[in-house]
Amino acid sequence: MKQFVCNTKIISGENALDALKTLNARKVMVVTDPFFMENGTAAAIAQRTGAAQISYFDKVAPDPSVTLAAEGTGALKAFQPDTLIALGGGSAMDCAKAMAYFSGTDATFVAIPTTSGSGSEVTDFAILTHNGVKHPLVDSRLRPDLAILEASLLEKLPKTLVADTGFDAISHALEAFVALDANAVTDALAKDAFATVLALLPASYGGNTAVRPQIHLASTMAGMAFTQAGLGLCHAIAHALGGAFHLPHGRLNAMLLPAVIECNAHAAADRYARIAAAAGLGGSAETIAVRNLKNALVRLRRELHLPDTLAQAGISPAVVRNRTKELVDAALADPCCATNPMKVEDFMVRRVLGAVAGHG
Numbered sequence: 001m002k003q004f005v006c007n008t009k010i011i012s013g014e015n016a017l018d019a020l021k022t023l024n025a026r027k028v029m030v031v032t033d034p035f036f037m038e039n040g041t042a043a044a045i046a047q048r049t050g051a052a053q054i055s056y057f058d059k060v061a062p063d064p065s066v067t068l069a070a071e072g073t074g075a076l077k078a079f080q081p082d083t084l085i086a087l088g089g090g091s092a093m094d095c096a097k098a099m100a101y102f103s104g105t106d107a108t109f110v111a112i113p114t115t116s117g118s119g120s121e122v123t124d125f126a127i128l129t130h131n132g133v134k135h136p137l138v139d140s141r142l143r144p145d146l147a148i149l150e151a152s153l154l155e156k157l158p159k160t161l162v163a164d165t166g167f168d169a170i171s172h173a174l175e176a177f178v179a180l181d182a183n184a185v186t187d188a189l190a191k192d193a194f195a196t197v198l199a200l201l202p203a204s205y206g207g208n209t210a211v212r213p214q215i216h217l218a219s220t221m222a223g224m225a226f227t228q229a230g231l232g233l234c235h236a237i238a239h240a241l242g243g244a245f246h247l248p249h250g251r252l253n254a255m256l257l258p259a260v261i262e263c264n265a266h267a268a269a270d271r272y273a274r275i276a277a278a279a280g281l282g283g284s285a286e287t288i289a290v291r292n293l294k295n296a297l298v299r300l301r302r303e304l305h306l307p308d309t310l311a312q313a314g315i316s317p318a319v320v321r322n323r324t325k326e327l328v329d330a331a332l333a334d335p336c337c338a339t340n341p342m343k344v345e346d347f348m349v350r351r352v353l354g355a356v357a358g359h360g
């Protein structure tokens with residue numbers, strides 16, 4: 001049996017934020033990070049709803065912790081908004097999703113992503129960190145009611161964030177396409193999202209803001225694909241490394257993806273070849289297409305000045321060696337392993353970690 005569900009309403013295009021006026025909100029809570037609080041964006045967004053009462057939970061930091069989500073849950077229960085707005089990247093959206101989930105609120109949940117990567121605005125996932133381990137919460141009740149894709153919020157996106165988050169979107173599309181729960185609908189979303197982000201990311205990185213709305217929508221499409229199809233080994237290891245070393249999630253995916261393709265290629269060469277062909281990277285044989293795919297990702301990583309290895313990202317190989325058992329255990333326990341195209345074994349995680357550790 002195959003199924004596809006997306007009950008998040010998605011608003012994009014010019015003046016997308018006008019959708020806030022249609023909510024008839026009276027009591028709004030905005031969950032965001034200090035950056036959007038201090039530059040006035042959070043207040044401007046809240047005021048656009050026309051609500052009489054507004055409260056802010058603005059303490060979100062990258063990779064939100066269980067403790068922070070619990071504090072936010074308390075604030076949400078105390079204020080009892082009729083509308084909850086998450087404004088920010090995956091971290092702000094995930095914190096707000098967890099707050100809504102744990103408080104049991106029936107407030108309308110609006111997600112306004114300010115990065116084009118996590119796809120959290122349409123997914124059943126919220127990733128919380130506890131004691132150096134990232135825990136994906138997975139539940140359909142985490143899915144926002146409304147996602148507003150407002151391109152003007154991306155105009156000042158710093159280059160490093162364009163690169164990191166763009167690679168997150170690429171990894172969502174690619175992992176969803178080869179995942180065990182993929183179906184024809186998720187395939188169409190994943191293929192289109194992959195080809196779009198791969199083609200346009202260098203221009204966005206170079207400062208061309210005109211391409212950002214397309215990348216933004218593609219990132220949401222990749223989120224719609226992976227929340228149904230599942231992810232795989234790349235995300236399982238990225239979560240383990242992100243919990244241990246607190247490196248940006250997309251940067252870790254950029255490092256891991258070519259090594260994961262290599263590892264999974266026996267089981268999924270035909271699928272990798274199909275998505276490579278969709279992005280204009282096909283070849284006369286599956287093995288050539290898979291090689292083209294890996295090479296294109298390595299080229300893009302370098303074009304965006306992202307590190308190839310953990311050593312280049314500041315984590316010494318000795319540290320990785322010493323923590324290998326803990327990293328392997330965390331990756332094997334991650335729910336993303338369940339939909340990897342081949343059963344994830346201990347040796348596969350070790351092989352990928354060996355490939356990305358680097359020298360130093």
Ligand SMILES: NC(=O)c1ccc[n+]([C@@H]2O[C@H](COP(=O)([O-])OP(=O)(O)OC[C@H]3O[C@@H](n4cnc5c(N)ncnc54)[C@H](O)[C@@H]3O)[C@@H](O)[C@H]2O)c1
Nearest residue numbers: 035062063089090091114115118120123125126127157249
């Ligand atoms: N729930 C999901 O489905 C899902 C999927 C993938 C990743 N994630 C999680 O999302 C998190 C990563 O999210 P992210 O990559 O979007 O980054 P983020 O939310 O952690 O933000 C990183 C930094 O970018 C800044 N920032 C965000 N938007 C900006 C803008 N427009 N201009 C300037 N600065 C801006 C933030 O203030 C923050 O300091 C990780 O914790 C990851 O595990 C969740």
Ligand SMILES: [Fe+2]
Nearest residue numbers: 118168172249
């Ligand atoms: Fe991701």
